[in-house]
Amino acid sequence: SAVISQKPSRDICQRGTSLTIQCQVDSQVTMMFWYRQQPGQSLTLIATANQGSEATYESGFVIDKFPISRPNLTFSTLTVSNMSPEDSSIYLCSVTGVTEAFFGQGTRLTVV
Amino acid sequence: KQEVTQIPAALSVPEGENLVLNCSFTDSAIYNLQWFRQDPGKGLTSLLLIQSSQREQTSGRLNASLDKSSGRSTLYIAASQPGDSATYLCAAIPAYRNQFYFGTGTSLTVIP
Numbered sequence: 001s002a003v004i005s006q007k008p009s010r011d012i013c014q015r016g017t018s019l020t021i022q023c024q025v026d027s028q029v030t031m032m033f034w035y036r037q038q039p040g041q042s043l044t045l046i047a048t049a050n051q052g053s054e055a056t057y058e059s060g061f062v063i064d065k066f067p068i069s070r071p072n073l074t075f076s077t078l079t080v081s082n083m084s085p086e087d088s089s090i091y092l093c094s095v096t097g098v099t100e101a102f103f104g105q106g107t108r109l110t111v112v
Numbered sequence: 113k114q115e116v117t118q119i120p121a122a123l124s125v126p127e128g129e130n131l132v133l134n135c136s137f138t139d140s141a142i143y144n145l146q147w148f149r150q151d152p153g154k155g156l157t158s159l160l161l162i163q164s165s166q167r168e169q170t171s172g173r174l175n176a177s178l179d180k181s182s183g184r185s186t187l188y189i190a191a192s193q194p195g196d197s198a199t200y201l202c203a204a205i206p207a208y209r210n211q212f213y214f215g216t217g218t219s220l221t222v223i224p
Contacts (some may be wrong), residue, residue, distance in 0.1 A: 006155070033211070042201065043156075043214040084140065092155055094212070100146055101212050106155035 002027055002095050005105030006069055013111050020079045021107045023093035028073035037090040037106075046091075048075045083111045088091070114139045114206050118215035125192055126223050129149045133187040133218045135202035146212070147176050147187050148201045160187070164207070181196065194223045 003026040013019050023032060024035040031050055035043040046066055055068040069077045082089050091107045115138045125131050144163050148156040160169045160176040162185065168177040175188040176178070185202055199219045203212040 010153075023211065042216045043203075045210075045211060048211070090155075094204075096212075098163040099145065100158060101205075103148075103156040104157065106153075108153050 002097060002102040004093060004095065004102055004104040006093055006107060008082065008107055009105060010108040011110070013109065015084050015111055017083055018079055018081045019109060020077050021091055021093070023050065023076045023078070023104055025074045025095055029095040030073070030094065032070065032076045033094040033096075033101075034068065034076075034078045035092045035094060037092065039089070043092065046078070076102075080109065086110045087111050113191070114142075114182075114204055114213040116202060116204050116215040118150040118200075118218050119223050120204060120218060121216065122219040122221075124223060127192060127194060129192050129222075130188070130190050131192055131220070133142075133189070133200050133202075133220070135185040135187070135215050137183050137185075139204075139206055140183050141207045142180065142204045143207045144205045145178050145185050146185070146203045146205070147174075147185075148203065150199045150201060157171075157174045157198075189220075194222045194224045196220060197222050 004022045032075045034046040037043050045058050046061045047057045049055045049070040051070045051073050067079045088111045093104045117136045120137040146161045147159040157181045161171050163174050170196045173190040180187045201217045202215040
């Protein structure tokens with residue numbers, strides 16, 4: 001199993017600013033995943049973060065808006081840039097073990 | 113692309129009742145199927161994982177089944193309790209890539 005610490009757990013931000021979310025895993029993992037969950041919706045994959053290479057973004061998500069860092073095998077950050085109220089969501093990081101997925105506790109972002 | 117659907121979207125039952133949550137997926141070439149619980153504003157907690165070679169898994173009052181040929185999984189909750197109130201998500205991981213596709217979720221309310 002993997003234990004994931006994600007912070008902040010929640011934040012209220014002004015539009016036009018940026019927020020960086022951190023994700024720390026208690027073991028080394030090759031891939032880390034960032035998801036967005038908009039109000040009342042299911043999870044949507046934003047990007048896959050691999051250590052030592054550029055993140056792979058899903059359709060509809062771009063690096064300029066959601067830059068990701070992956071400096072080592074246990075840590076990643078997701079930045080939500082130039083925020084607007086539409087970015088208000090829960091953001092979750094995830095890793096997969098041999099057969100299953102583990103999630104951080106999520107970051108609840110409200111943009112005002 | 114894998115599409116995962118959950119029915120019903122919302123369910124309200126009296127305490128003590130047995131219930132079934134349904135999950136359908138379009139691509140039967142899945143590797144694993146995982147059921148999660150999400151409390152309001154929080155991250156995901158893994159409940160049960162069914163590997164492609166398995167047909168069901170049990171944990172306490174929970175039983176999950178998997179029928180790949182029909183593209184369906186069910187989560188059975190016995191003797192429901194108010195503490196079971198949460199959103200339940202299923203996620204399919206296809207055999208061809210290391211990504212989870214999440215269902216739309218079922219919001220469960222157990223009335224005392």
